[in-house]
Amino acid sequence: MLTKKQVMTTIKGMPETFDTTQLFDRILLLNKIEEGRQQIKEGKGFTTEEARKKLKKWLK
Template identity: 55%
Template sequence: MKKSQLLETIQDMPEEFSIDELMEKLLILQKIEEGQQQIRDGNFFSEEEAKLKLEKWLK
């Protein structure tokens, strides 16, 4: 995460917030970044592949 993203996130928070609320928001942003990087790297399943995996897990 870049410092600018952190500052923007803090600016978007209400005037008063808890550290837990900030941490939750930062973790969500980090997970989104990780997912976007996985897509750029080609590490993902197609919709059909995901459906097949879910079928196996849900049986």
């Protein structure tokens, strides 16, 4: 979950003029990053070695 502060920081970092799609894309990216961080805190992440093994299988 995002905080109001995170969203406001994102908006302040935008150029003076932008379309809503650009803003939504940035907020969506920020949200996905926060979800990933939360999953890691909950022990749902993978070690680098585990990720490499999974990636190797997917790329076959």
